[in-house]
Amino acid sequence: MQKVFIIxxxxxxxxxxxxxxxxxxxxxxxxxxxxxxxxxxxxxxxRAQIEKAFxxxxxxxxxxxxxxxxxxxxxxxxxxxACELMGCIPVLRxxxxxxxxxxxxxxKRPMPEINLKQAMxxxxxxxxxxxxxxxxxxxxxHNNKLLILLPGPPxxxxxxxxxxxxxRLERDYAAELQKVICRTIKVLGPGESQVEEILAxxxxxxxxxxxALLAKEGEIHIKITAEGVDEADRHKILDEMSQAIHxxxxxxxxxxxxxxxxxxxxxxxxxxxxxxxxxxxxTAGMLGSMITEVAGSSEYFWGGVITYSNxxxxxxxxxxxxxxxxxxxxxxxxxxxxxxxTLQLSGADYALAITGIAGPGGGTAEKPVGLVYIxxxxxxxxxxxxxxFIGSRETIRKLSAKSALDLLRRHLDQQGG
Amino acid sequence: MQKVFIIxxxxxxxxxxxxxxxxxxxxxxxxxxxxxxxxxxxxxxxRAQIEKAFxxxxxxxxxxxxxxxxxxxxxxxxxxxACELMGCIPVLRxxxxxxxxxxxxxxKRPMPEINLKQAMxxxxxxxxxxxxxxxxxxxxxHNNKLLILLPGPPxxxxxxxxxxxxxRLERDYAAELQKVICRTIKVLGPGESQVEEILAxxxxxxxxxxxALLAKEGEIHIKITAEGVDEADRHKILDEMSQAIHxxxxxxxxxxxxxxxxxxxxxxxxxxxxxxxxxxxxTAGMLGSMITEVAGSSEYFWGGVITYSNxxxxxxxxxxxxxxxxxxxxxxxxxxxxxxxTLQLSGADYALAITGIAGPGGGTAEKPVGLVYIxxxxxxxxxxxxxxFIGSRETIRKLSAKSALDLLRRHLDQQGG
Numbered sequence: 086m087q088k089v090f091i092i093x094x095x096x097x098x099x100x101x102x103x104x105x106x107x108x109x110x111x112x113x114x115x116x117x118x119x120x121x122x123x124x125x126x127x128x129x130x131x132r133a134q135i136e137k138a139f140x141x142x143x144x145x146x147x148x149x150x151x152x153x154x155x156x157x158x159x160x161x162x163x164x165x166x167a168c169e170l171m172g173c174i175p176v177l178r179x180x181x182x183x184x185x186x187x188x189x190x191x192x193k194r195p196m197p198e199i200n201l202k203q204a205m206x207x208x209x210x211x212x213x214x215x216x217x218x219x220x221x222x223x224x225x226x227h228n229n230k231l232l233i234l235l236p237g238p239p240x241x242x243x244x245x246x247x248x249x250x251x252x253r254l255e256r257d258y259a260a261e262l263q264k265v266i267c268r269t270i271k272v273l274g275p276g277e278s279q280v281e282e283i284l285a286x287x288x289x290x291x292x293x294x295x296x297a298l299l300a301k302e303g304e305i306h307i308k309i310t311a312e313g314v315d316e317a318d319r320h321k322i323l324d325e326m327s328q329a330i331h332x333x334x335x336x337x338x339x340x341x342x343x344x345x346x347x348x349x350x351x352x353x354x355x356x357x358x359x360x361x362x363x364x365x366x367x368t369a370g371m372l373g374s375m376i377t378e379v380a381g382s383s384e385y386f387w388g389g390v391i392t393y394s395n396x397x398x399x400x401x402x403x404x405x406x407x408x409x410x411x412x413x414x415x416x417x418x419x420x421x422x423x424x425x426x427t428l429q430l431s432g433a434d435y436a437l438a439i440t441g442i443a444g445p446g447g448g449t450a451e452k453p454v455g456l457v458y459i460x461x462x463x464x465x466x467x468x469x470x471x472x473x474f475i476g477s478r479e480t481i482r483k484l485s486a487k488s489a490l491d492l493l494r495r496h497l498d499q500q501g502g
Numbered sequence: 503m504q505k506v507f508i509i510x511x512x513x514x515x516x517x518x519x520x521x522x523x524x525x526x527x528x529x530x531x532x533x534x535x536x537x538x539x540x541x542x543x544x545x546x547x548x549r550a551q552i553e554k555a556f557x558x559x560x561x562x563x564x565x566x567x568x569x570x571x572x573x574x575x576x577x578x579x580x581x582x583x584a585c586e587l588m589g590c591i592p593v594l595r596x597x598x599x600x601x602x603x604x605x606x607x608x609x610k611r612p613m614p615e616i617n618l619k620q621a622m623x624x625x626x627x628x629x630x631x632x633x634x635x636x637x638x639x640x641x642x643x644h645n646n647k648l649l650i651l652l653p654g655p656p657x658x659x660x661x662x663x664x665x666x667x668x669x670r671l672e673r674d675y676a677a678e679l680q681k682v683i684c685r686t687i688k689v690l691g692p693g694e695s696q697v698e699e700i701l702a703x704x705x706x707x708x709x710x711x712x713x714a715l716l717a718k719e720g721e722i723h724i725k726i727t728a729e730g731v732d733e734a735d736r737h738k739i740l741d742e743m744s745q746a747i748h749x750x751x752x753x754x755x756x757x758x759x760x761x762x763x764x765x766x767x768x769x770x771x772x773x774x775x776x777x778x779x780x781x782x783x784x785t786a787g788m789l790g791s792m793i794t795e796v797a798g799s800s801e802y803f804w805g806g807v808i809t810y811s812n813x814x815x816x817x818x819x820x821x822x823x824x825x826x827x828x829x830x831x832x833x834x835x836x837x838x839x840x841x842x843x844t845l846q847l848s849g850a851d852y853a854l855a856i857t858g859i860a861g862p863g864g865g866t867a868e869k870p871v872g873l874v875y876i877x878x879x880x881x882x883x884x885x886x887x888x889x890x891f892i893g894s895r896e897t898i899r900k901l902s903a904k905s906a907l908d909l910l911r912r913h914l915d916q917q918g919g
Contacts, residue, residue: 096714097714099529099539099540100530100539100725104521104523104526108544109521112517113517116517122516122517123516123546123548124516124543124544124545125543125544125545126541127541127542127543127544128541128542129539130714131540133562134562137541137558137561137562138541141554144554145550145551156694156695156717157694157695158694158695158698158715188892191890192890192892194693194696197695197696197698197699199695200695217893218893238717240893240894240896240897363787363808365787365790367794368791369787369793369805370780370782370786370787370789370790372787373782373786373787373808374785374786374791374899376786377786377787377810377899378895380861380862380863382810383810383811386810386811387811388786388807388808388809388810389787389807389808389810389814390805390807390818391780391787391806391807391808392805393790393794393803393804393805394800394805397848400847401807430817446797446798478795482791
């Protein structure tokens, strides 16, 4: 089994403010393809420290992956130091220099000469393009060791790992890589311990199949990993387990692997050529922002209203003053009028509305912080749901937006749409 | 300034499921008392790995703190290995043995002899009692090095640090412990290497003041740390550096330390009793969601419109069909009409509008992905700004929303609040 050592560079990681999520992401990804993490190091921008880390990494593992330190600034030393230890010398690559100069030209900004560092690589290295930034990654096999350098910003790093690194690892280690296959089943609704109870009987896997639960912003991700004598066997094991889980959680399941709730809903709406509009009070745009994470969402998303003030609720959505007075802005009745008003205003097929108390202030005995109403209006009806969340302002807002999406998802599921 | 190296032991920390929060907690605590973290390592339960980690820790720092690996089982090697490297030999301590035997007696359970390991400490060591578990910690000063071993469970670790370790550190290093003070200056607008060039002359700090740059979602955070002979001196140094930086970046600076752009704008609007409304196309709610991260934002945030479709732009904001036809939805003219329409609709004092191409699709030669227009409308005017971002759909959206906030921030700054 291949061994990997992960190095995170960046002074900020040594301060008590930044959690190093990169190394955790990489560890999980590498596990998935059967590469074992034997150690991790976090270092600042000091040359001596970086050297030590790469030295002990190369000593104790076949593969060393580092994140960060690829920037143009003086304190970004990772590539320089790592190449030295591998016994390779970075030289300027014309095509990379051109790419850099174009990048700055596009932005109509002069390129600081110091950025040229980012265009230098050892001849032995494969350059990993970084469409999202100026710092390319590096994949360097030399003397039976593999050195992989990735940028620090998580979005750049994850994209580069998935598109550039993973395929190369599978290319270079196909033989050694102990094949395991995984599937993640994603659930929204029940809590982690609830899911654990529901699946208890499946936890003790009969054969070659393990299960792990991960709670993530209200979603529960069930990761099943199958080992087997061969490809077919592994798939058989995985499918059996998936079916068993599906039988127990069925309608709570919203997707698999990389599926997201917004994607899932997008597919359903697009497939049935329906349109969606929203009205948001406490989430103030979070729902619209989630829906439009999906490229091409304009096909089914009309838009909506951020009704943060009562005046806005009345003026744009026609919520009645009497309703607001009698029941309050955070009430079943207001949520329904918001949804119906949005449906009418937009002429969309579905309208989602959210009103709630995100806190930390503004709660009362009968309407505590975390009380949220979500409503779904459609041609011949409107369903309203009362929810009570516990957590920070941000948590309550996120869970409210996701629950609204899930309300629509379940409705569309029933419609078989 | 004292240097510390932090080691986290435990195989689970190498799996892609557990975030190592212990080391982050310790880093923050140690910073606060002026001890600098120079490196971190995470290791499993392998002797060789643990040895390497402690070896390079003792090599590169005056103080090594580790968490975990103090349990009774065979794979808990931390204490054994660490003591060896310090050149000290653990011996059985009767009082600790008694404590252990009592612990098990109380629970009416036989004590596995292997637990005796937890009663063995070098004569030079101070034992750190652990009221919450069976594994005591250790505080060992020897040969000008300090070794501190803490248990892995966060609850036990934090309690032991605060009650047992911190007081000892202050006792033993009172003299050396150089109190440092930090300040973070937050900038939006120029890029990281641009800021680096602007501040180049200040980078080589004249005296006791260091500077670190951190790029974070379009923001550049400049962290300055001052060491000095005494409190007054440190503040003097920090203030001088702040002023020097302010002189060079002035209007690009939006805040300090924990300030966020939404907070900053909130304060300014609340102070002048002004109201804000928004209209969002490509960001589709992200701007409203950012503004309302701030508790109490209803005081100054009216709400807004998510104009994801042209129909919505026309219907709610009165954007003219002719404008959309002639110039397109992503244009200076449309942005201005969106902002003016929102100002009129809401009766707010300021209206921000965003329209752009977030990608990945939808770009053309003259209107590429990343082209964004932001507009600010107010009683007697409207300013529109054209921006070009490069990056993922999410990046382009986030930077668009932040830039809109920053456009307002700069306007309010000019107005003097």
